[in-house]
Amino acid sequence: MFEITTHPVPEAVRQRAYLKDEDYQRLYRQSVEQPETFWAEQANTFLDWFKPWHSVRHEDLRKGQVSWFRGGQLNVAYNCIDRHLARRGEQVAFIWEGDNPSESAHITYNKLYSHVCRLANVLKQRGVSKGDRVCIYMPMVPEAAYAMLACARIGAVHSVVFGGFSPDSLRDRILDSDCRTVITADEGVRGGKYIPLKANVDKALQSCPNVSTVVVVERTQGKIAWVEGRDLWYHEALSTADNDCPPEPMDAEDPLFILYTSGSTGKPKGVLHTTGGYLLQVAMTHKYVFDYHDGDIFWCTADVGWVTGHSYIVYGPLANGATSLIFEGVPNYPDASRFWQVVDKHQVNIFYTAPTALRALMREGEEPVKKTSRASLRLLGTVGEPINPEAWEWYYHVVGEMRCPIVDTWWQTETGAIMIAPLPGATALKPGSATRPFFGVQPALLDEQGKEIDGPGSGVLAIKASWPSQIRTVFGDHQRMIDTYFTAYPGYYFTGDGARRDEDGYYWITGRVDDVINVSGHRIGTAEVESALVLHDAVAEAAVVGYPHDLKGQGIYAFVTPMKGIEPDEALKQELLAMVTQEIGSFAKPELIQWAPALPKTRSGKIMRRILRKIACNELDTLGDTSTLADPSVVEGLIEKRLNT
Numbered sequence: 239m240f241e242i243t244t245h246p247v248p249e250a251v252r253q254r255a256y257l258k259d260e261d262y263q264r265l266y267r268q269s270v271e272q273p274e275t276f277w278a279e280q281a282n283t284f285l286d287w288f289k290p291w292h293s294v295r296h297e298d299l300r301k302g303q304v305s306w307f308r309g310g311q312l313n314v315a316y317n318c319i320d321r322h323l324a325r326r327g328e329q330v331a332f333i334w335e336g337d338n339p340s341e342s343a344h345i346t347y348n349k350l351y352s353h354v355c356r357l358a359n360v361l362k363q364r365g366v367s368k369g370d371r372v373c374i375y376m377p378m379v380p381e382a383a384y385a386m387l388a389c390a391r392i393g394a395v396h397s398v399v400f401g402g403f404s405p406d407s408l409r410d411r412i413l414d415s416d417c418r419t420v421i422t423a424d425e426g427v428r429g430g431k432y433i434p435l436k437a438n439v440d441k442a443l444q445s446c447p448n449v450s451t452v453v454v455v456e457r458t459q460g461k462i463a464w465v466e467g468r469d470l471w472y473h474e475a476l477s478t479a480d481n482d483c484p485p486e487p488m489d490a491e492d493p494l495f496i497l498y499t500s501g502s503t504g505k506p507k508g509v510l511h512t513t514g515g516y517l518l519q520v521a522m523t524h525k526y527v528f529d530y531h532d533g534d535i536f537w538c539t540a541d542v543g544w545v546t547g548h549s550y551i552v553y554g555p556l557a558n559g560a561t562s563l564i565f566e567g568v569p570n571y572p573d574a575s576r577f578w579q580v581v582d583k584h585q586v587n588i589f590y591t592a593p594t595a596l597r598a599l600m601r602e603g604e605e606p607v608k609k610t611s612r613a614s615l616r617l618l619g620t621v622g623e624p625i626n627p628e629a630w631e632w633y634y635h636v637v638g639e640m641r642c643p644i645v646d647t648w649w650q651t652e653t654g655a656i657m658i659a660p661l662p663g664a665t666a667l668k669p670g671s672a673t674r675p676f677f678g679v680q681p682a683l684l685d686e687q688g689k690e691i692d693g694p695g696s697g698v699l700a701i702k703a704s705w706p707s708q709i710r711t712v713f714g715d716h717q718r719m720i721d722t723y724f725t726a727y728p729g730y731y732f733t734g735d736g737a738r739r740d741e742d743g744y745y746w747i748t749g750r751v752d753d754v755i756n757v758s759g760h761r762i763g764t765a766e767v768e769s770a771l772v773l774h775d776a777v778a779e780a781a782v783v784g785y786p787h788d789l790k791g792q793g794i795y796a797f798v799t800p801m802k803g804i805e806p807d808e809a810l811k812q813e814l815l816a817m818v819t820q821e822i823g824s825f826a827k828p829e830l831i832q833w834a835p836a837l838p839k840t841r842s843g844k845i846m847r848r849i850l851r852k853i854a855c856n857e858l859d860t861l862g863d864t865s866t867l868a869d870p871s872v873v874e875g876l877i878e879k880r881l882n883t
């Protein structure tokens with residue numbers, strides 16, 4: 239076992255930080271004892287309102303009903319841009335670093351205003367109005383952020399779809415939220431490879447008759463097909479658009495965006511976030527968890543296609559008038575030193591990434607890190623999956639040279655913003671622990687009966703009071719939201735994660751307790767991969783589980799039963815991988831596919847995933863009771879041919 243050492247708050251960090259431990263204790267207590275007073279004060283401090291709210295919070299977690307700042311009006315783009323112009327017009331809002339190390343750009347708040355207003359006017363001209371959904375399918379270029387903010391400015395609801403998703407996934411998401419407008423680019427560039435985004439959109443739109451506008455950003459000038467009347471070039475449309483566009487006054491509870499995420503069952507859910515509460519909590523966590531000070535350069539390496547990019551590349555930083563770095567590339571291109579070279583080039587002060595990236599870089603040794611200076615770095619962060627203490631210590635010693643605290647931030651697409659994380663000036667760090675709840679967040683550990691566990695212990699992680707950036711609904715299916723998050727443990731929000739609380743009240747997230755697999759920080763539903771596999775004519779049945787993977791955190795292990803008479807071979811395996819790529823995207827391809835003449839089932843025909851998980855994890859001594867199986871001999875055969883030994 240790796241020895242866990244506690245790292246106390248360094249004096250220099252404490253001195254500089256907004257909040258010391260006594261502040262955390264006092265404010266946390268106030269946030270749970272007098273939430274209305276606490277949040278009203280924060281909402282006035284962090285945001286500009288066109289109209290004040292008449293009530294701070296309504297909640298009925300049993301029904302999954304919450305609202306924050308009812309009656310209040312504001313606009314997210316106004317808060318992220320306009321109100322900064324007087325003081326920060328010429329300050330850089332976004333630094334863009336291209337995939338190619340020789341390409342970068344600086345976008346000031348004034349320039350940002352102009353882009354966002356002109357694009358907003360283009361959308362309006364094309365008939366987009368308040369409440370309409372707009373799909374954004376973009377590479378990591380500044381225009382992705384402009385598109386989000388242009389939607390927010392006119393009250394349109396964006397649905398960003400990660401550029402790694404296949405045309406089929408894109409189509410499903412466009413149809414589910416009935417987007418009539420798509421904003422994309424000719425091609426994306428990542429790690430020197432070109433991604434045919436416009437071609438993917440064209441394919442997806444073959445089955446989306448309602449889409450009448452496709453705005454195309456010119457990124458590579460690659461050859462693309464063109465549909466007259468439907469498609470328009472971003473640069474051409476903006477060149478004649480008006481430079482001002484009044485921000486639409488939005489109710490605090492008006493939708494801001496939809497973001498699809500995977501769960502344990504069925505197709506991806508459109509998680510819906512609203513305006514006031516969301517912006518408040520992303521702004522506040524960005525300032526306090528990262529201890530962001532004026533002038534700091536903040537770099538979150540996520541893609542804007544995921545919630546991390548929404549909250550900590552775009553909305554949180556801009557609400558605080560920050561400088562945020564948008565990186566188009568990948569950690570190992572042109573080589574494993576890239577992250578640190580970018581840190582030096584742009585003098586990054588705060589760096590926020592995923593454990594999977596750190597584990598991959600760790601394998602390359604210290605030299606690619608050590609050859610850079612990194613003197614500008616002051617704070618490091620992680621997100622997306624549990625960080626193993628070895629990777630934490632490497633990050634701390636090699637990257638941060640023991641000078642930079644690491645904030646391990648636990649949260650989810652559904653929580654909108656950081657929920658459990660250290661505050662750098664207040665919290666002693668324990669490698670692998672997300673430490674303590676943020677203001678207003680009340681975690682609870684529940685046992686199998688749904689009873690709260692007091693003090694140290696382990697259980698299912700739930701949240702027992704509403705927080706401002708909470709999911710409001712699953713788009714088009716409110717009942718599904720109630721069933722997924724508010725039914726298993728009435729009165730609580732169910733996170734889907736397991737956790738342990740130690741004697742200091744610190745939380746240690748142990749991973750998902752449902753059928754969600756976390757591959758390199760990407761959330762993948764086992765049901766989605768299974769549905770893709772069984773689409774193949776040669777497949778009778780498939781069951782998918784996760785297993786520990788050195789680099790990716792978890793890998794996907796598929797047990798596949800071929801149709802009678804089919805001799806499975808390598809060619810079939812390749813076809814199945816292609817099927818998953820087509821249906822979801824290549825990031826969801828199983829690492830391991832084991833042919834299974836039959837799957838272990840109960841007498842009522844239910845697949846015993848618990849047993850498959852044990853086989854995939856090679857944990858045979860804890861296989862548990864197999865006597866309830868319809869045919870226990872099936873398990874023997876699977877164990878014998880298991881692939882992860």
Ligand code: WT7
Nearest residue numbers: 546621622623624646647648649650651747761
């Ligand atoms: C799931 C949410 C929210 C940002 C990116 C992922 C896992 C997230 C941590 C962390 C341990 C973490 C959980 C969670 N997770 N952060 N610091 N420590 N696990 O968002 O795709 O909605 O996934 O990621 O399992 O439920 P997401």
